Amino acid sequence: MSIDITVKYPKMHETWLWFRQRSIQGTCWLLLLWLSMGALHAAPEVDARLEAKLEQYLQLTTHDQKAAAELLQQIAPDITALTPAATKVRFNGYLTSQLSLEKNYPAADQLLQENWQIAEQQQDADIWAEVLADHLQQYWGRGESARAVSYLDTLLQYAAKATQSRVRYYAWNTAARFQSWQGKYELALASYHQAYASIEHDENPRTPFRKMYLKSSIANLHGSLRNYPLAITTIQEGLAESKNNPDLASHVTDFYIQEGYVLVEVGELEAALQSYQQGLVSARNLKDTFSEALLQNNIGDIYLRQRKLDLAASYFEQSLAFGISKQDKPTIALSTFNLGYVQVLQGNYEKGIAQMQAMIKEFGTLGGKADLLAYLLELADAHRFAGKHQDEADVLRQYNQLSSEIFQTDREKQLNQLQEEFSAKEKTKEIAVLTQQNQLKEVQIERQNLQQIVTMLIGVVVVLASCLLFLLYRKVRQANLKLKEANDKLAYQSLRDPLTGLFNRRSLLEHMERRQQSDRRIAAPQLTDGFILLDIDFFKHINDHYGHAAGDAVLVEIAKRLTTLTRTDDMVWRWGGEEFLILLRRVDMTALTNFTQRVLDVIGSSTITFGKQQLQVTASAGFLTYPFAGLDEQTLNWPKALQLADMALYLGKVHGRNRAYGLLGLNQPYQDIAAKLETDLSLAIEQGLVEVVLVEGPAKDLRH
Structure with a gap:
């Protein structure tokens, strides 16, 4: 619950309507009008001379942090007990940021507390907005996200009430950046628009710089939300304004980079190439070597997609030279990896793959696990080009294991975020109690x-x-x-995947927990369910050749086909990336096998339309009944059953794709062969420990 600190009476027009509807005599509404005048909020008093110096400090922070810190120390003696509260709060906020940069957190916290006390005394919307934004930004920057989020809701209230354009911009921009970090892109986009509206007609010298920063942030969010036309429009507006203002030249390069990213996402490679090349010219004019190296890699990537290998190699080599000169390990690793991929495509398989594998290890030390996934898929493709299908399968298995680890980590992060938001609400309640106490005191005096x-x-x-x-x-x-x-x-x-509308992994966890509490299996033990885990074949090539929009279209269409094929009480999940999971109710192995055949047929027998393209898609799958092979669910639980289905799926991948392997049963007691089943299903099948059935998709002569 949020508390409104400043407004004690309704707005003037609302009060007049209330009296008019109730036919109160004229003397009554005149009194009410007089009382309502107290609710009108004026801008707080400031010291114009000190405010000008603080503006100068802001200008210096963009290019000379040392000079900015020195100016702040020069201003400090002028801050006295007679300094207006709004100016003092602003100075304290800037000094707090300076102290945090120096890791002097006790002194920074003392200033934060002083500003909070000023806000409680003044009860001014502009002061509250600036103080709350400072608190959120400080604790967020220190990694105390649970404490930071406790200020967000109240900050949004006062950002809307503030009157100073600078304060409104700062408050909304701080809220937007934090909301974007939380992954709440729609809310962040709305906050960025509020920040832009706050300074749209402002004549402050920093206004053009702030507007370009906001346009860049808004374009990024449109890209994250897949609003690509809006992203392009915003970028082009920013480019037009930046080119006409020499003070905004640094934004030109950034906008060209953003434009290139978006155009690649929608599959317009030639247009993206032109944007990157224009950005390269801008970076060189500004002597921005880091942006130049990034653009060289991006241009090389487009030529790689177009199979213009010599051109791609030349740009990767330029980027590599920059990385070596600056000892920039990420740039060196990325450029070297890309050059290895070029060699594979040129037929130099052994050297190229060795080079890519070496960089995979380097990426593991430089970035997060999620960043490593894309490189593993590129390495798997390299093995496929070299005809090393077993190595390809090994890399795909490594990719699958890493995906599972990332899923588990993301789930833990989600739980932590929920806990943080709960703690934030408790903190907000504490703040509300304090503000209520202040309100009561003011009401008593009035x-x-x-x-x-x-x-x-x-x-x-x-x-x-x-x-x-x-x-x-x-x-x-x-x-x-x-x-x-x-x-x-x-x-x-x-519980839903935002792209396909199917259930997501979290919903499976909840469903299986409810299933374990159900007594259905006790009442009808002869009935089993069926799991089918399937993966779209060569999905990465669809993304590479036709763009990610085509990949999204494929995922949406297959989700529709699977939903149409299943019964009302069956369930379909988007398991992750290009993987889907189907749970069939009350089926035996014969029915499950027949249904899997129908799944492969409905995916592979007809093309998927994307624009003017007709995309032929097939899938590989693994399936089994659950409970499996007469084992109770305590002996072989559902995660282990899905692990077996996943291993069966990869058998299909290794043996040619467009097929499914079903596990019929066990030829030896499970306890005797459990270790082999969980580590190498292929070997277990070869040794006759597991009985399997093969289901093949539509004949190859029906496909492109």
Whole structure:
């Protein structure tokens, strides 16, 4: 629940409507009009001379941090007890940031506390907005995200009420960056637009710089939300304005890089190439060597996609030379890896693959696990080009294991974030209690004054109080209804994949927990369910050759086909990337095998339309009944069953794709062969320990 600190009475036009509807006499609404004047908020008093110096400090922070720190020390003696509260809060905020850069957190916290006390005393929306933004930014920067998020909701309230354009910009921009970090892109986009509206007509010298920063941030968010046309429009607006202002020249390069990324995502490689080349010219003019190296790699990647290998190699080599000169390990690793891929495509398989494998190890030390996934897929492709299908399968297995680890890590992060948000709400309640106490004190003082002035109109005041309580109750009720709608929507989205609308992994965890608590298996032990785990063949090539938009179209279409094929009480999950999982209710192995045949047929028998392209798609799968082979679920639980289905799926990948392997049963007791099943299913099958059935997809002569 949020508390409004500054507004004690309803807005003037709302109060007039209330009286008019109830036919209160003219003297009553005149009194109400007089009381409502106290709710109008004016900009806080500031020291114009000190404010000008603080603006100069901001300008220096963009290019000379040392000079900025020195100027801040020169301003410090001018901050006295007579300095207006708004100016003092602003200076303290800048000094807090400077102290945090120096890791002097105790002194920074002391200033934060001083500003909080000033805000409580002044009860001014602009001061509260700046103080709350400082608190959020400071604790977020220190990694205390749970504490930072506790200030977000209140910050959003005061950002909307602030009157100074600089404060509104700072508050909304801080909120937007934090919301984007949380992954709440729609909310972040709205906050960035509020920040832009705050300075749209501002004549501050920093306004053009701030606008370009906001346009770049908004374009990035549109890209994250796959709003590619809006992203391109925003980028082109930013380019047009940056080119016409020499002070914004550094933004030109950044906008060209953004434009290239978006155009690659929509498959317009030639247009992306032109953007990157223009960005390269801009970077060289500005002597921005780091951007130049990045653009060289991006240009080389496009030529690689177009199989213009010599051109690609030349740009990767230029990027590599820069990385070596600057001892920049990420640039060296990426350029070397790409050059290895070029060699593979040129037929120099052994040397190219060795070079790529060496860089895979380097990436493991430089970046996160998620970044490593894309490189593993490139390495798997290299093995395929070299005809080393077993090595390809090994890399894909490594990719699958890493994906599972990332999924587990992401799930833990989600749980931590939920805990942080819960803690934030508790912190918000604590803040609300403090502000309520301040409100009560102010109301008591005002009530004593009003009793001396309006004794004759005490009855009107009572009616007014009742009206205010009613309006407050109605607003709280509306807010609670909106919160419930938002929670319901969040609960739905948390269990669904945003692209395909299918269930996600989290929903499977909840479903299997409910299944374990059910007594259905006890009541009808002869009935089994069926798991089918399938993976789209050569999905990466669809993304590479036709763009990620084509890949998304394929995923959406296959999701529709699988949903149409299944029954009402069956379930279909998007398991991750290009993988899908199907749970069939009450089926035996014969029915499961027949259904798997239908799945391969419905995927592979007809093409998928994307623009003017007709994409032929097939899938590989692994399937089994659950409980499996008569084993109880305590002996072989569902994660182990899915692991067996996954290994069966990769058998299909290794043996030619467009096929599915089903596990019929075990030829020896499970306890005797469990280790082999969990480590090398292929060997277990060769030794006759597992009985399998092969289901093949549509004949190859029906496919492109």
